Structure formats: structure tokens, C-alpha cells
Amino acid sequence: EAGVxxxxxxxxxxxxxxxxxxxxxISGHATLYWYQQILGQGPKLLIQFQNNGVVDDSQLxxxxxxAERLKGVDSTLKIQPAKLEDSAVYLCASSYGAGGYSxxxxxxxxxxWLTVV
Amino acid sequence: xxxxxQPTSMDCAEGRAANLPCNHSTISGNEYVYWYRQxxxxxxxxxxxxxxxxxxxxxxxxxxxxxxxxxxxxxxxATLRDTAVYYCIVRTDSWGKLQFGAGTQVVxxx
Numbered sequence: 001e002a003g004v005x006x007x008x009x010x011x012x013x014x015x016x017x018x019x020x021x022x023x024x025x026i027s028g029h030a031t032l033y034w035y036q037q038i039l040g041q042g043p044k045l046l047i048q049f050q051n052n053g054v055v056d057d058s059q060l061x062x063x064x065x066x067a068e069r070l071k072g073v074d075s076t077l078k079i080q081p082a083k084l085e086d087s088a089v090y091l092c093a094s095s096y097g098a099g100g101y102s103x104x105x106x107x108x109x110x111x112x113w114l115t116v117v
Numbered sequence: 118x119x120x121x122x123q124p125t126s127m128d129c130a131e132g133r134a135a136n137l138p139c140n141h142s143t144i145s146g147n148e149y150v151y152w153y154r155q156x157x158x159x160x161x162x163x164x165x166x167x168x169x170x171x172x173x174x175x176x177x178x179x180x181x182x183x184x185x186x187x188x189x190x191x192x193x194x195a196t197l198r199d200t201a202v203y204y205c206i207v208r209t210d211s212w213g214k215l216q217f218g219a220g221t222q223v224v225x226x227x
Contacts, residue, residue: 004160043215095213108161
């Protein structure tokens with residue numbers, strides 16, 4: 001079974017430029033997550049989709065970050081304009097269902113490494 | 118939300134069992150305990166999860182105390198490839214997100 005695919009793997013941009021990350025979840029997974037992981041810290045949830053609807057974006061900096069999942073499969077996370085503090089790994093994850101009480105395992109991709117200079 | 122407390126770091130000798138503790142004293146009755154690990158430069162990897170009973174799979178064993186306020190992840194025969202940050206997470210809300218803490222840095226030495 002194919003895992004969660006992410007691209008690009010690495011990206012270096014200058015501050016105030018824009019960047020987009022793409023994620024293809026495991027086939028059949030309705031729930032998709034984007035996490036941000038700053039060096040030395042645990043991942044922090046940015047946004048969670050259930051099919052193509054947003055169920056949690058409380059920690060997404062909406063003035064510069066946006067995400068979409070138009071057809072309920074692939075997703076794109078965009079940052080515009082980027083700041084130095086956005087340097088991090090952006091992790092995409094997916095699970096079959098959304099229920100935290102049902103033991104649905106969440107699987108992660110390898111991440112997209114962003115450096116803002 | 119239920120929080121977890123883990124030691125910052127621990128060392129383990131190769132071939133020995135590694136016992137990773139986690140405290141989650143405010144856990145609710147229907148909340149699961151999940152363990153993930155993250156090897157450098159990779160995404161988090163699922164290890165095991167449990168609700169009340171002890172669980173075992175090909176990677177590890179999970180021991181949950183009867184009052185569910187703490188748990189222990191056991192890697193039965195640690196190898197150098199088990200060097201990683203290990204996260205203990207209580208899956209808290211109905212939408213199933215994982216909230217990561219700082220985790221335990223485990224270093225397996227020859």
C-alpha cells in the first residue's frame with residue numbers, strides 16, 4: 001500500500017516569496033491533516049480536513065497560510081508571503097476516519113522541508 | 118485536553134529492552150493512548166495504541182495501568198535503528214487529531 005506522498009521534499013525561498021506544498025493521502029482516507037514542525041519541537045496541527053471540508057483550522061495563520069482540498073483527495077498548503085519563522089518541516093498525514101475514539105491510525109508523509117532566507 | 122508527561126531523554130543498550138514511561142493523569146475513559154516515533158529527517162511513524170488493555174504488535178508492547186493514568190512503551194530488543202524521538206499522545210477530541218508534546222529522545226548505544 002502506498003503511503004502519504006508529499007512534494008517538494010525541500011524548498012528554499014526568500015522572505016516575502018510564496019511557496020506551495022502538495023499532498024496525496026493514502027487511497028480511501030477521508031481525513032487529511034497538515035502539521036508544522038519547527039526544529040527541536042513536536043509537530044503542531046495547522047489544519048484538518050474531513051473529505052473536502054475543514055473541521056479544524058484554529059492554529060492556521062490565516063493571514064499568510066491557506067490550504068485546500070478541492071475534490072476530497074489531494075491537498076495543497078500555501079504560504080504567502082513567507083516569513084523567516086516559517087522555516088520548518090510541513091507534514092501531511094491522513095487517516096481512514098476522523099473519530100479519535102475509534103482507533104483510526106494516522107499515517108504521516110516524509111514531510112516538506114522549508115527554509116526561508 | 119489530556120496532557121502527557123515524558124522524560125526528556127533516555128539511553129538504552131543495544132539488545133536490551135527499552136521501557137519508555139508516560140504519564141497522562143487527566144485522560145478520559147474513552148480516550149486512546151497512542152505512541153509514535155520520529156527518526157531524524159523522517160515523518161512520525163505509528164507504533165501502537167491502546168485504550169484499556171495491554172497491546173502488543175511486531176514493533177512494541179504497550180502496558181497501560183489499571184487506572185489509565187500512565188503507560189509504558191516497551192521495545193523488547195532495542196537496536197541502533199530504534200534511536201528516535203518517541204511521542205506519547207492522548208487522542209483527545211471527537212475529530213481525532215494528534216497533539217504532540219516534546220517527546221522522549223531515545224538513544225540506543227552499542
